[in-house]
Amino acid sequence: VPECPVEAILEASAVPDAWKPYIELNAKESAKNAKINKKVDPLPTAEAKKAKIDASKDPDIERKKAEEAEAKARAEKAKAWEAKRAKYRPYLRDMRAKRETVLSQTEARTERDRRYGRAYRLLPRENGLTVEMELARTVPDHWLKTRLGVADPMPPYRTQATLASPTRLIVEGWLEDRSLDPLIGVVGAFPPRFRREIDLPCPVRNVQSRYRASDRVLELTLEE
Numbered sequence: 478v479p480e481c482p483v484e485a486i487l488e489a490s491a492v493p494d495a496w497k498p499y500i501e502l503n504a505k506e507s508a509k510n511a512k513i514n515k516k517v518d519p520l521p522t523a524e525a526k527k528a529k530i531d532a533s534k535d536p537d538i539e540r541k542k543a544e545e546a547e548a549k550a551r552a553e554k555a556k557a558w559e560a561k562r563a564k565y566r567p568y569l570r571d572m573r574a575k576r577e578t579v580l581s582q583t584e585a586r587t588e589r590d591r592r593y594g595r596a597y598r599l600l601p602r603e604n605g606l607t608v609e610m611e612l613a614r615t616v617p618d619h620w621l622k623t624r625l626g627v628a629d630p631m632p633p634y635r636t637q638a639t640l641a642s643p644t645r646l647i648v649e650g651w652l653e654d655r656s657l658d659p660l661i662g663v664v665g666a667f668p669p670r671f672r673r674e675i676d677l678p679c680p681v682r683n684v685q686s687r688y689r690a691s692d693r694v695l696e697l698t699l700e701e
Contacts, residue, residue, distance in 0.1 A: 588615060589666045594648060594673035605681060608697040610648060610673075612636075616657070619664045627656060631693075636686065638697050643680035646699070648673045 590596040597610040613631045616622060632654035639647050651670035652661075661669045681699040688695055 594671035605700040610695045646675040
């Protein structure tokens with residue numbers, strides 16, 4: 478294709494006939510490209526680029542992104558933890574059931590309640606109330622108990638009963654026999670002491686205690 482000098486194109490009289498088809502073709506291509514460029518979004522200017530960068534550095538936007546990322550991380554962590562719990566939940570349920578079965582086979586639940594001061598009853602009497610609290614009677618079974626040669630009968634408890642208010646009684650009990658120290662904290666459901674708060678149905682003014690060794694019952698007499 479012969480070259481077309483600009484000066485020759487501007488001067489129509491100087492355009493040779495051989496160049497006219499190429500000039501017309503060039504004009505058509507230019508018009509076609511102009512139409513295509515109108516449909517395409519123009520390239521962003523320097524000001525637009527700067528505004529976009531400034532917007533991305535907005536502290537509110539950055540904080541929002543950080544909060545969204547943190548919330549997403551928490552949700553994923555909670556989901557993973559729940560999946561892990563769901564995986565091991567049947568095993569934990571079976572372990573609890575087996576433990577309760579073993580405890581029920583080795584000793585009565587009432588005896589465990591006695592070691593926590595939960596086995597008591599309120600009895601009405603003339604001008605007051607009577608509280609009968611059963612204390613533990615036997616040392617719980619354990620292989621360490623057999624190895625140490627600890628006897629089955631539970632040593633006597635030291636007890637103290639006080640009135641926190643006219644309608645609230647506090648009963649405390651503790652073991653003083655040092656031979657039981659190796660078992661405490663090792664044998665299940667065997668605390669060294671207990672504290673029980675009892676709500677009374679009527680106000681009282683003083684309390685007197687008496688221990689019945691024959692049936693291991695702490696008898697508390699409350700006078701109105």
